Amino acid sequence: MKQDLLTFADWSQPELNALLELALKVKTTPAEFQQVLAGKSLVALFEKPSLRTRVSFDIGINRLGGHMVYLDSQAGKLAGREDTLDMGANLACWADAIIARVYSHKTLEDLATAARVPVVNALCDLYHPCQALADYLSLKEHFGELKGLPLCYIGDGNNVSNSLMLVGAILGADVRIVTPAGYEPDKEMVDKARQRTAQSGGSITISNDLAAAEGCKALYTDTWLSMGDDTPLEQIKEVFMPYQLNMPLLKKSGASAVMHCQPAHRDLEITSELIDSDYSLLFLQAENRMHAQNAILISLLGQ
Numbered sequence: 001m002k003q004d005l006l007t008f009a010d011w012s013q014p015e016l017n018a019l020l021e022l023a024l025k026v027k028t029t030p031a032e033f034q035q036v037l038a039g040k041s042l043v044a045l046f047e048k049p050s051l052r053t054r055v056s057f058d059i060g061i062n063r064l065g066g067h068m069v070y071l072d073s074q075a076g077k078l079a080g081r082e083d084t085l086d087m088g089a090n091l092a093c094w095a096d097a098i099i100a101r102v103y104s105h106k107t108l109e110d111l112a113t114a115a116r117v118p119v120v121n122a123l124c125d126l127y128h129p130c131q132a133l134a135d136y137l138s139l140k141e142h143f144g145e146l147k148g149l150p151l152c153y154i155g156d157g158n159n160v161s162n163s164l165m166l167v168g169a170i171l172g173a174d175v176r177i178v179t180p181a182g183y184e185p186d187k188e189m190v191d192k193a194r195q196r197t198a199q200s201g202g203s204i205t206i207s208n209d210l211a212a213a214e215g216c217k218a219l220y221t222d223t224w225l226s227m228g229d230d231t232p233l234e235q236i237k238e239v240f241m242p243y244q245l246n247m248p249l250l251k252k253s254g255a256s257a258v259m260h261c262q263p264a265h266r267d268l269e270i271t272s273e274l275i276d277s278d279y280s281l282l283f284l285q286a287e288n289r290m291h292a293q294n295a296i297l298i299s300l301l302g303q
């Protein structure tokens with residue numbers, strides 16, 4: 001049976017830990033994996049722009065001996081041209097896997113239903129699983145133990161915070177999400193993550209109060225306006241500015257690391273001072289996107 005990677009929601013803690021170990025191995029002993037995808041072709045379908053995801057998949061697949069075909073659905077005028085189910089079934093005629101960055105999670109589910117090959121979520125409205133895996137790989141490298149690790153995401157409750165929360169809950173981390181009132185993660189998403197903490201020993205805290213960041217080892221933020229959200233920045237800036245990730249906030253929390261999935265908006269959700277400081281894990285996260293994704297591809301397609 002083919003396996004898709006849409007959310008990580010159905011992964012167990014041992015499975016995720018094994019995947020992180022594999023990612024570390026891919027990173028440290030790349031020569032062992034040079035031929036894992038030899039003769040395999042993967043299609044990457046993007047409905048939205050991307051720097052990190054596109055390039056890290058393309059170069060990563062190349063390093064595993066495989067080949068990637070990039071499809072920009074807007075430039076190629078593919079959007080709305082045919083039913084998603086038909087598109088998925090067609091792509092599966094030639095490709096060994098489909099990587100897709102889409103507006104709606106439902107599009108991924110349709111692709112997964114129609115295609116007899118694995119589908120990998122490269123970001124949708126609800127999740128960014130590849131990002132979360134790279135983030136926990138970075139945290140593991142930087143701090144060692146993930147179980148009980150206190151980290152705080154500050155900003156907009158979005159796809160990145162959802163995946164950080166869900167994967168963290170499975171791994172047993174102490175994940176705190178602090179947002180302005182009205183920008184909290186969806187209750188359903190929080191419940192889904194909380195259910196996993198019963199077994200993992202992790203915890204999920206949702207708050208509007210920055211005091212929740214105190215005692216955390218790492219602070220994380222993301223853009224206040226995700227791709228596809230046309231709200232004028234001026235309209236939300238006042239609400240979000242008190243939640244900016246800056247040096248006084250970092251010092252107050254006692255954290256020793258700052259994270260951001262990027263693209264970062266300097267001096268909006270995070271200060272330049274922090275991005276350019278020794279506290280920054282931003283480029284470790286970016287580098288680890290490739291290793292994390294390669295581990296995913298090896299686990300889905302390796303044999």
Ligand code: CP
Pocket residue numbers: 049050051052053054123131261262263
């Ligand atoms: N973090 C991330 O997914 O970056 P891109 O949007 O550039 O792919």
Ligand code: NVA
Pocket residue numbers: 123158159160222223225226227261262263
């Ligand atoms: N939340 C952001 C993440 C970008 C990598 C977005 O969806 O645009």
